[in-house]
Amino acid sequence: MAGDGTDQRALQYEQTLMYGRYTQELGVYAKEEAARLRESGQRKSISATRNLDLLEYNKGRCAKCRICTVRCQKFLISRVGEDWIFLILLGLVMALVSWAVDFCIAICLQAQKWMYGGLDSNVFLQYLAWVTYPVVLITFSAGFTQILAPQAVGSGIPEMKTILRGVVLKEYLTFKTFVAKVIGLTCALGSGMPLGKEGPFVHIASLCAALLGKFMSLFGGIYENESRNIEMLAAACAVGVGCCFAAPIGGVLFSIEVTSTFFAVRNYWRGFFAATFSAFIFRVLAVWNKDEETITALFKTRFRLDFPFDLQELPAFAVIGIASGFGGALFVYFNRLIVQFIRKQKAINRFLMKKRLLYPALVTLLISTLTFPPGFGQFMAGKLTQKEALVTLLDNRTWAKQGIAEEFDYIGNSQAWKHPHVNVFVTLVLFIVMKFWMSALAITIPVPSGAFMPVFVIGAAFGRLVGESMAAWFPDGIHMDGTIYSIVPGGYAVVGAAALSGAVTHTVSTAVIVFELTGQISHILPVMIAVILANAVAQSLQPSLYDSIIRIKKLPYLPELGWGHHEKYNIRVEDIMVRDVRYITLNCCYRDLHNVLLTGHLKTLALVETAESMILLGSIERAQLQSLLSQQLGRPRRMEYIKEQATADKKRLSVISNPCSEDSSHRASQEVRFQISTEESSFSPTRPASQKPLKPALKRVSVVERPTELPTSPHDNSGMALKNLFCASPDAEGLEDDVDVEDDMTIREIAEWEEKQLDEQVNFNNCKIDPAPFQLVERTSLHKTHTIFSLLGLDHAYVTSIGRLIGVVSLKELRKAIEGSVTVKGVKVRPPLASFRDSGTSSSETEATELHKLWDRHKSISLPQDHMPSESDEKSQ
């Protein structure tokens, strides 16, 4: 009773303290708390009801208040586990963040305009203001991100793609990263550089979901489940896009296309729910802020509904699609080229590594100089912000006829496209070309930033260019009979925007995003056609921007099978698997373990029954084996041994009858042991032991000839095995071992003892074994293997044939096989092996042969067993 009371108080105390601790150590704290809650979970649920009754009689004035608190807590804990509460909270938080970021960005941009406008008396001062402002902001953003959390740099979609595949990226989902990303992003976009907020928002939403999950796990247990967390992260990605563009459907689809390989349809509603709620709040905030009268699209268009486009305009849309495909591929290639160029130039690289903030500053200076409105900027609508540019590009009216001033009232921004001496076509072309390389360059700046929006604007400009050309070519429209329907260049801009952004990101759902952004779906067919064509072209030329970044950053990710992957159906696992598997047997000795750990670098090792049968029993993690080995050779065990030795010595001293015979037998057996152990380790499972043939042999020799020589230095022999293993910090290990050299044993004795220990059979009792590692068959196709790997998020899979381990396939081999260009051990993988094979029925034969072997082996093993009578009986027939 009293215990329960203090428990309760302690909980309340912790919960008030929590906010104080939140910022810095939530991770550890949440874990501890969750563990505590889990342990006391059942006890509490039983005692909670008792609490309620007992508290009635409790001393103190606030008994009622407490009962109420307890009841509220109970209710909260029971309800808070529901997914929808989590999703609503996530949506709400993200909408607020998105709105706040937008608000801050708008203020920043206004400030720049105001400064630039106020100084119009002096062009030089104007230029200084125009240039300094973004340089300062970008430099601050880069520096802030660098210091607080370098993981926040870039878009974050490649990382999320990797995380959703099941890979744990360190520090990518922490509060620090959240702060760095939000503030860094606001500053970066406030500078007016051609950067986007959509990629970072995917990351921010995921961060939000991860932090919210940790926070919610204080109330209930289900937030600890890993698969649930991944489901929530997938929903969060949708929220990120959804609240960035107020595009719930497009957000869900885009996030699926960009982050998932296989999508669980049961998570679909989560994304929709959270993204809709988030988009709703995001737009409601705008209404409350009196920016809008009601909830409408972000970039509302006003195209006519009755005749949106003519059938005969479709070829023009198709051209936009194809050209966008090439443009998108070029953008990705160009971006990669810049990164690789900077990396390769050692001198530049070394200089930039020292002065990390110089590169952002230089790039910003270059870009902002070129867009300076009184300078070159006047030929490329340089004074417009990204948002303003997009609004004018999606405009309803036709520019080519110079009939800009018609019935609409916001002429202001459209004026920027009109230059007194230069044609609007030239302005558009310059805008496209300049923005193209500027965007590709800008997204290499190490600040939190995305590429979607810049690409979107470039695409819109390209579409507008085609549209204006069409309008100039057919001033009265193409339609023949009856009413004149003039061409709407704004519709072309919509198509171009969707096509180019689709080409760069390799997604089809940009079409949906465009509909939601503009609030009109009348151009659905042109948009779909252009997006599909752009995707077809871009996907056959280059990886998507995100995959390109994944490759540049060398993140552990499995590439997609491309559009035409027929040959993938013909490659089998046996073509790509590594036949030389590191394994340990059930009856191996510690020396084998040691050797295996020395030669391989895989994270997990296969456990087979015997080296002959090779029946796969499970897999063990490397760390587990290392701990086994260190236990066996560790100090505690040695001390035990010394104690035993001491008691044995005492006994020997007391019973001194026949010392010599015992000793000699002991020594003889030991020598026999060495001989045999040598034999056995030549037969040891680690076949590639020949890679390091000298060391083990030397070591063994030195021990066998033990009376002849003393080791020269204590570092040579003591803890040898251990030192070889943990070579990362050999000195520390050596020192530790050196310390206890003095306590009771000489170095030689320790070495000797270790050698003895190494020859003992391994006891796997306390070892955690994965009893069902994933298995494939030799004839599994590459296509199926890829599917399974990406479905289950595997890192490696064993290839077995009727229980026998014959190979292993890891992500690396698979990636090589898919990318095709890399060869496996000198042989180009794809065509030679795949083409020689007939898809006939040889599989059953080989299986039968394998089985036969196993069967024969089994017969010979089971011969001396209890099945013998029946077998002899059979032979007698």
Add this chain to the structure above:
Amino acid sequence: MAGDGTDQRALQYEQTLMYGRYTQELGVYAKEEAARLRESGQRKSISATRNLDLLEYNKGRCAKCRICTVRCQKFLISRVGEDWIFLILLGLVMALVSWAVDFCIAICLQAQKWMYGGLDSNVFLQYLAWVTYPVVLITFSAGFTQILAPQAVGSGIPEMKTILRGVVLKEYLTFKTFVAKVIGLTCALGSGMPLGKEGPFVHIASLCAALLGKFMSLFGGIYENESRNIEMLAAACAVGVGCCFAAPIGGVLFSIEVTSTFFAVRNYWRGFFAATFSAFIFRVLAVWNKDEETITALFKTRFRLDFPFDLQELPAFAVIGIASGFGGALFVYFNRLIVQFIRKQKAINRFLMKKRLLYPALVTLLISTLTFPPGFGQFMAGKLTQKEALVTLLDNRTWAKQGIAEEFDYIGNSQAWKHPHVNVFVTLVLFIVMKFWMSALAITIPVPSGAFMPVFVIGAAFGRLVGESMAAWFPDGIHMDGTIYSIVPGGYAVVGAAALSGAVTHTVSTAVIVFELTGQISHILPVMIAVILANAVAQSLQPSLYDSIIRIKKLPYLPELGWGHHEKYNIRVEDIMVRDVRYITLNCCYRDLHNVLLTGHLKTLALVETAESMILLGSIERAQLQSLLSQQLGRPRRMEYIKEQATADKKRLSVISNPCSEDSSHRASQEVRFQISTEESSFSPTRPASQKPLKPALKRVSVVERPTELPTSPHDNSGMALKNLFCASPDAEGLEDDVDVEDDMTIREIAEWEEKQLDEQVNFNNCKIDPAPFQLVERTSLHKTHTIFSLLGLDHAYVTSIGRLIGVVSLKELRKAIEGSVTVKGVKVRPPLASFRDSGTSSSETEATELHKLWDRHKSISLPQDHMPSESDEKSQ
């Protein structure tokens, strides 16, 4: 050379013949052809180039023509393998089918109207015409479908869902079914019953894809790949919805939600590509047919863009969503109730089974009587077809103010809602109520039909009702300041339609379909909110309509994990697995095989190393084992035995030196054998042999006491084992065996010989073994198991612990555990087992213990082997 020529000619001949054979036996023909092509594939590719050169010198006048043909063929074969050609063909065919079906339906409906209109002098004749026409059409449709392909009945989405999960449903994808479905659907919809075309179109598109795939496999080999076929079927489902509503995006999403559990994002583009192309062609056909001026939406709306709805209208939209959720659940429940009622009433059922066409006729009669426009139909807009009703419901104008006659010109159909004496609200309510039960009843008629469109119309009517009420309540709109924005009831109709159809099908993508159907996306937020709320309500009350049909039809499908499935994370495989696994050992004898096959009914059996080790080596199909057994006991082997016996007899006759000792030893050994075999089979792996304990014992006794009695009839003993096995046709088997009784052996001898054969060890050499059946661990959670089963389309998985087989989980157990209501062996699965468990670390302990056992066993086995010295050495330390 000459051979090549004839080959070529044969191919051409076959290809001209092909169309003739196409209609009736494409299935078999395609398979044969594919097999032939596969075999000759490499030979051809080598010889094809040679052909080209050699043909130049060939005699005959059309050499050039031939070269051209060969070249074209080569090009076709190389190109035809591309996915996009397949998808374009699929889209084209489906667009044509969709348009043709629509055209025919329109003609049918016009004919009915014409008949009804022409007879307006006599109400009775009018009624007769109004009623007879649909009854005849529906009866014809039902009869035609019944005769040609009963698989074509119903929507087809449940079946496609099952097929895409990997289950092979017989005859569901044949040409017969295609014909039955298309013609049946056209007639059914032409009758004017409240039926939809969307579900059947999913099925038709899949049929198209399957047939097209078979047809294309004549050209290339990749069309035989099963996983590719499933990918194409998934795309086909998207095409089905896409070309039905001219809604490519919604089609793709709807098909994903409705048919998939896990969706491969790499198939996404396929669906988009094919659906877009199909929708494009579908709408272009309408333009060419001069129905439309250009490509626009199917049910185009003209809501205002600048202020689509007020924020304060959102509660009304939410109410529509929630009410639609309840309505949708009610619809599914009601539909199931009707089916179950008809099934339960034995008398009705028997009568209906005899007169299969009576039920459709009666239902049609009832529905068409009630919609007769001069009768009750006048109160529920009975004279409108579904399409007309929908167009009027989505109308721009407000009815409540009776201001229908404004600027638009198609007043005609809207008049149907206006009754001189009855309020429009009453008409709407009656329409909703009547159509509700009519639709639920109509979709139980055994014709090809879907439920989407009727539900969509009911939803639109409900939305309209709410909208009109709102308009009557707030005649000047809700918005306070400035301009008056009146309420648009058509927007409410859009929201209602999306919400109700979403609730019935449990999909969110109806929202997208609605946007594409109406061509306006301005109501995105209300629609999304309503759809999500409707889904939330409906999913917590009832399964989706398709899942409900799956349950009614008892299709082999895995149910989804519901919205709140937290407790699923706590159930483990060990709670639901069947521990009593049927298995065979590697060294088992044919008798064990026989017993296992007799007792179990599983399709596959586990193959383990020995009964003690239980190490899982693979799984064997039942059919394989049966063929093994029949080979062993079959006539050819017996004849061989007889021959051997005869030669042995001859030898004995020639070498007559010591006959008696040999014979006695032979008999003695035989008797020993029987003794031992009895012992061994009591130790046999089929533990549940006690289910049929009498028969084997009796049989064995009758053989051991062989000299005492003769079997009374030849049926009793001959081919006993075989007969027990193939109990489906025991007489035929018996007769066949009877025939060769006379040839050389007596019945007794045969029985004896069979018993001998049964005791031989099984030779698995020619047996096809799946060497890597899917394995789970005891502690795999139900959630993960469900994921894996649905990801990989598994039917069963073995549960192993460090290689040892300890249980099996099949789809049945999983389904039971998920549905929760069903108990496994008397114990309610979910709460008791799940709650007792702490998520602690006991797993490693049990694993360790298991391993320990295995290790010990292994030690004892390997003791007499070559590892002995090292082990003894270890002991000596």
